[in-house]
Amino acid sequence: MKPKILITNDDGLYSLGLRASYDALKDLGEVYVVAPMIQKSGVGRSISIMTPIRMHKVHVNGMEVYAVDGTPTDAVILGIYEVIGEIPDLIVSGINLGENLSTEAVTTSGTVCSALEGATQGSKAIAISLEMPDHEKFEVFPKEFDFSLAKRVLRKIARKVLKDGLPEGVDVLNVNVPSKAVDERIVVTRLARKLYRTRVEKRYDPRGREYYWIYGIEIEDAEEGTDIHALKNGYVSVTPISVDLTAxxxxKSLERWLNE
Incomplete structure (x- = not known):
């Protein structure tokens, strides 16, 4: 029996990265593509529990896609329980347009968090992202990106996970592929603490009312062994993640401290 593979993302159904994932995996099993209708970057693991969700089957970029008017987490849940009807053998989120590094990404990225949702539901999961400049990530009419290395890395890791499963204690593999790789060697990393130095910019609209842009200045250096360090040095970074966030x-010491 062919393994069942669910592909999703947070960039929306028209993303070239979604098609790249499909191309890399389409002959490894029975592949289903379920993705948000529009760009949903940065929504984390939000779920639509207060509004109804609609889903439509469409054909985009040569794929049959189930388009969901909700979040990436919504897409995973509907993909499992309505489209496939069972827990898939593998869930792949991406290929995301732009890297997802550090603890910030784990809690805010729709790409990583949809993979975490899949793992919570009982599937093996991979989140994969391709490094690129910020100004190229959200272009309305994006240029053709070079997904060749990301596709090879995804295929290699997916085949390994489908064959052998994930190591004990690992729920998600967070994969980041450099735009300019030194070679195709994979480095296993830990999450850096931060990717951005947070900034808030106050502006004024034409009527003089205040509004704000939240943004960040990217951290260029990070400790050796972290995902940021590996990517900035041109290596594919794979970070093993667990859904158990317990410190x-x-x-006993913590209980004594709390009850002093």
Whole structure:
């Protein structure tokens, strides 16, 4: 029996990265593509529990896609329980247009968080992103990006996961592919603490009312062994992630501290 593979993303159904994932995986099993209708970057693991969700089957870029008017997490849930009807053998989120690095990405990226949702539901999961300049990530009419290395890396890792599963204690593999790779070697990394130095810019509209842009200045350097360090040095970064966010502390000591 062919393994069932669910592909999703947070860039929307027209993303060239979605098609790249499909091309890399289409002959590895029974592939289903379920994705948000529009760009949903940065929504994290939000879920539509207060509004109804609609889903339509469409043909985009040569693929049959189930388009969901909700979040990436919504797409995963509908993909599992309405489209496939069972837990898939593998969920792949991406290929995202732009890297997803550090603890910030784990909590805010729709790409990573949809993979986490898949893992929570019981599937093996991969999130994969391709590094690119900020000004190219959200272009209305994007140019053709070079997905060749990302596709080879995704295919290699997907085949390994489908064959052998994930290591004990690992729920998601967060993969980041450099735009200019030194070679195709994969480096296993830990999450850097931060990718951006947060900034807030106050502006005024034509009527003089205040509004704000939240943005960040990218951190160029990071400790060796982190995902940022590997990517900035031209290596493919793979970070093993667990859905269990419990801190590794001495519970008894913490209880004594709380009850002093």
């Amino acid at each position: 590794e502390v001495d519970f």
